Amino acid sequence: MRFEVGCPCCGLQIMTSEDIASMIAVRKDLALTSFICPRCGSRLAVMTGMPSCLNRVPAGPSRETIQVYLDYFHHELEDVESVDDAIAEIDGYLPHGD
Numbered sequence: 001m002r003f004e005v006g007c008p009c010c011g012l013q014i015m016t017s018e019d020i021a022s023m024i025a026v027r028k029d030l031a032l033t034s035f036i037c038p039r040c041g042s043r044l045a046v047m048t049g050m051p052s053c054l055n056r057v058p059a060g061p062s063r064e065t066i067q068v069y070l071d072y073f074h075h076e077l078e079d080v081e082s083v084d085d086a087i088a089e090i091d092g093y094l095p096h097g098d
C-alpha cells in the first residue's frame with residue numbers, strides 16, 4: 001500500500017504501510033494515519049483508507065452454536081417462575097468457595 005503524503009517543508013513524499021507511525025480508526029473504512037517525514041522528521045497526519053488486513057471482523061460463533069446455548073438455557077430455566085427463582089437456579093451451578 002502506497003501513500004502520497006504532503007510535507008509542508010519537503011513537498012510530496014511517497015510512503016508505504018511500513019512508514020506508518022500511528023493509525024486511529026475513524027470509521028470501518030477510514031483512518032487518521034500519521035507518518036514521519038523521511039527527509040525532515042516532521043510528523044504528518046492524513047486521512048487514509050483502512051488497510052484491508054485491519055478491516056476484517058473476527059468471526060463469532062455460528063448460528064447453530066448460538067441456538068444450542070439458547071436451547072440449553074431455555075430447557076434449564078423452563079420451570080423458573082421469577083427472577084429470584086432464576087438466580088437461585090443459577091447459584092446452584094456456581095462454586096461456593098471452600
Ligand SMILES: [Zn+2]
Nearest residue numbers: 007010037040
Ligand atoms: Zn519533511
